[in-house]
Amino acid sequence: MNAPLQFVPASAFKQRAAAAVADAHLRSSFRNAMDFLIARRAAQFPDAPALERQRAFAEHIRKYSLARLPDLLEQLERKLTDNGVSVHWAETPEEANRIIIDIARRHSTRLMVKGKSMVSEEIELNHAMADAGMEALESDMGEYIVQLDGEKPSHIIMPAIHKTKQQIARLFAEKVPGAAYTDSVDELIGIGRAVLREKFMTAEIGLSGVNFAVAETGTLCLVENEGNGRMCTTVPDVHIAITGIEKVVEKLEHVPPLLALLTRSATGQAITTYFNMISGPRKPGEKDGPRELHLVLVDNGRTQAYGDEQLRSTLQCIRCGACMNHCPVYTRIGGHAYGSTYPGPIGAIVSPHMLGLAATHVLPTASSLCGACGEVCPVRIPIPDLLIRLRGEAQHAARPGEKPMLGQGAAQSRLIDIIWAGWAALYTRPALYRAFGWLATRFRALTPPMQSGWTASRTPLQPARRTLHEQMAARKRS
Amino acid sequence: MDEAGRRHYPEKPARVYLFGTCLIDLFCPEAGMDAVRLLEREGIEVHFPAAQTCCGQPAHSSGFPEQTRAVALAQLRLFPEAWPVIVPSGSCAGMMRHHYPRIFADDPRLLSEASALAERVFEFTEFLLHVARVRLTDRGAPARVALHTSCAARREMGTHVHARTLLGQLPRVEVAMHTHESECCGFGGTFSLKHPAISSAMAGDKVEALKQTGAQTFLSADCGCMLNLNHTLQKRGDPLQGQHLATFLWQRTGAEGEQR
Amino acid sequence: MSARANILQRLRAAPQATPPLPPDVPAFHAACHAGLAAGTRAARIALFCEKMAFWHGEVVRVTRANWPQTLRELCVTKGVRSLLHGEPHTAALRAAGIGGLKPYDRPVDAWKKELFEDTDASLTSTRGGIAETGTLIIWPDVDEPRLMSLVPPIHFALLDADQLYDDLFGAMREQRWSSGMPTNALLVSGPSKTADIQVTLAYGAHGPKELVVLMLVNEEELK
Ligand code: SF4
Secondary structure (H helix, E strand, O other): OOOOOOOOOOOOHHHHHHHHHHHHHHHHHHHHHHHHHHHHHHHHHOHHHHHHHHHHHHHHHHHHHOOHHHHHHHHHHHHHHHOOOEEEEEEOOOHHHHHHHHHHHOOOEEEEEOOHHHHHHHHHHHHHHHHHHOOOOOHHHHHHHHHOOOOOOOOOOOOOOOHHHHHHHHHHHHHHHOOOOOHHHHHHHHHHHHHHHHHHHHHOOEEEEEEEOOOOOOOEEEEEEEOHHHHHHHHOOOOOEEEEHHHEOOOOHHHHHHHHHHHHHHOOHHHHHEEEEEEEOOOOOOOOOOEEEEEEOOOOHHHHHHHHOHHHHHHHHHOOOHHHHHHHHHHHHOOHHHHOOOOOHHHHEEEEEEEOOOHHOOOHHHHOOOOOOHHHHOOOOOOOHHHHHHHHEEEOOOOOOOOOOOOOOOOEEEEEEEEHHHHHHHHHHHHHHHHHHHHHHHHHHHHOOOOHHHHHHOOOOOOOOHHHHHHHHHHHHH | OOOHHHHOOOOOOEEEEOOOOOOHHOOOOHHHHHHHHHHHOOOOEEOOOOOOOOHHHHHHHOOOHHHHHHHHHHHHOOOOOOOEEEEEEHHHHHHHHHHHHHHHOOOOOHHHHHHHHHHHHHEHHHHHHHHHOOOOOOOOOEEEEEEEOOOHHHHHHHHHHHHHHHOOOOOOOOEOOOOOOOOOOOOHHHHOHHHHHHHHHHHHHHHHHHHHHOEEEEOOOHHHHHHHHHHHHOOOOOOOOEHHHHHHHHHHHHHHHHHH | HHHHHHHHHOOOOOOOOOOOOOOOOHHHHHHHHHOOOOHHHHHHHHHHHHHHHHOOOEEEEEOOOOOOOOHHHHHHHHOOOEEEHHHHHHHHHHOOOOEEEEOOOOHHHHHHHHHHHHHEEEEEEOEEEEOOOOOEOOOOOOOOOHHHHOOOEEEEEEHHHHHEOHHHHHHHHOOOOHHHOOOEEEOOOOOOOEOOOOOOOOOOOOOOOOOEEEEOOHHHHHH
16 A cells, blocks of 8 residues: 555644634634535425435435445446446556546647546546646636645535635736736636636546446436536547546436435535536537546545445445535634545545545544534435544454454554543442542542643533532432 | 434333433532432432443543443443433433444344333433423523533434423523524533644634523533533633523422422 | 456455345335425426526527527627527528527537637527426537537527426436436536635636526417
């Protein structure tokens, strides 16, 4: 295994989180944007029992698809091949990048235009392309803005959500040749449109992600509002689609229930402007569309999640971002603090499989387990349970006979083990426990004034005068 | 999720068990005592098994399944009679009701015991409302209060609905809504120790929202949230303090003198 | 071993509890609509118009007889100097006297720049519409290629009100999509848009800035 592409040391995460929390500006922009998305989503689901029915069915579809995953992948491959699509398989980011770069080289590529694809972020394709001497240009407005500023997306659906329009106005005036300063959103979008249309025309390759891959028809479905995805998949001579292996569904009719929840959960839209279903390259006689179409199926740790029946539910995800929007931690610190491609709750449960627990064990701890994510997840992934499970795997060696996860036990600490062993010893011995309570209440004046993270913003905890145990016992006696 | 929607509630029993929870035991025993008093006033005898300690949630949420199991096992058999088990904390009730059966899923005998126990576990306000079917008499002066139920109480036990309905029986108590009411206060057990910056930002926002309501006090059905918010307020030198719902209800409805 | 073999082997080696039953989409669909009366044509038309308006799309009711004339007027009002269209509509458009007609009669590669920079509007057919979401179903083909509904700033789309479906699943089932999909099929709900700058909605992100639906209705439905 090569070193993970991203490493999120606990201390660096905490530093970034502390800085983000102290940044009033960032706090209010995330709070406002998340409030907006939460309200938009809520407006789409006025009927709670109906929503529950929909979520249960969507979960069923995803679980069914995953149960048949290897068969469906083969069926998808067969169908796509029949349709004239080349299907590639990649176990690692390096492999995926190599496949894409080989195709690009074959077409003497100078420019690749990219539609929104989190998997391409996951494999750091843009870097790999740059290293190979080719340009990879993001064309989703948010992604374009973020790339222009040398940043990464801070949200999987709204990549530039951390920026104000004034910041974007300054960025465009500075970096886009010929662009005058304007903070009118319409004009800013107009500038992006003009620059990118030029690029769509000249790019040799278009790259896109995939929202659903339908096995029975060999159809790749893409959800978007802007039309850049359609540009990338239609204008250049070559289209490369890249997706995680988990995105397959068996039948076309499985798509509508998922699509209805995806767009409503993500941005509170009943549907996006475009739902693009691609089943093959340009056929003889057709006048546009790519002449070559490739699909790259990426594992990158997904088979590890798949190997465990509880963790497999991670792969039910349809990447709507609702768990982020509703996460009180994400809302406070924003996407960049996480330091992983996928931020927020979904990032915390999926990144350990991609990058290993050594690189990511802090992420599952950054949650109060409030359950807001699990409550809104349209495919009912039990996110809090998975966070707990990953906390456990990070702190313990694999059980005998079980295959260790990548980075298993990386956060194990003798001290913490001792503390929990002591805790269990105390709480499994009632007499000892009562004695402890007796002592703690009698010596309450000796409570330490500094209590680790607690007292950073709180007064110290102090035991009561008498425990409930004592008071109840006294009552019984009297 | 509202438990009331799918749970079948028994007739009011003559006897119940109280599971006091470790936080209440050590830090807010008055809340436990007030819960007992409220139950007794309804003519219910309260049994408090002396061997109880903690539901095991701290280890569970920290990723220590072995220790969780050991501590949970130590509670599992403390309630032999078929009486309801009342838990004056939404998150501990959620632990025993929803997580115990999963913790013991690999052992058929323990699983059946855990499932049987889970069926008898009631969060305190849920019990008052749906099983004891209390009719509260408001004996206090007009008051404006806010309500913060813990996330587990809200999402696993539907406590926000139960608490609000109970408070609705008190005509002179106005329950003020606060902004982002369903949002977590940032306690999260060891989360508050591990990620103090994030946790205190969350607690800070919550106390601001509670203060903005102009309420005299705020109520919680969970000691953890209450301690988190009260100690945050104290550190800020703010006079606002929260109360456990049991304490508020007991004081409000006339305390000792009014026993039926 | 190849990546393919490794991946499939790992997936097949994973433990499998009893697999869930195949999802019964028709039953789910029926349950979701239980209690709702089956949509009437009038209701579908009204709902489609309402939803399309919500997406910032314009709906103009036309008849089989007058649509080319209406389109001509729309082109004049909107200042359209060139209208991209497919072969099947040539005669009707010519007869209406629309100026600047531009048939999509050769592969895009030969005239990409002109398409992008010098084509004001396009007219395409549709395969139908979806009332629930205000959505057009477009299956580009040899006569009406993919880029027609994407590149020109104004997109006119002809929609036959007979082809309105209650929802996406209904459309898929009635039109038997699973028996064969075209190289590209599209659902289009309004003009292109983005909210990527400060969640402020802006239209005409990369695709059309305006979408005008010419809905073919009966004389008495013209309103
Ligand atoms: S985990 Fe659920 S809520 Fe989060 S992005 Fe995935 S599908 Fe959406």
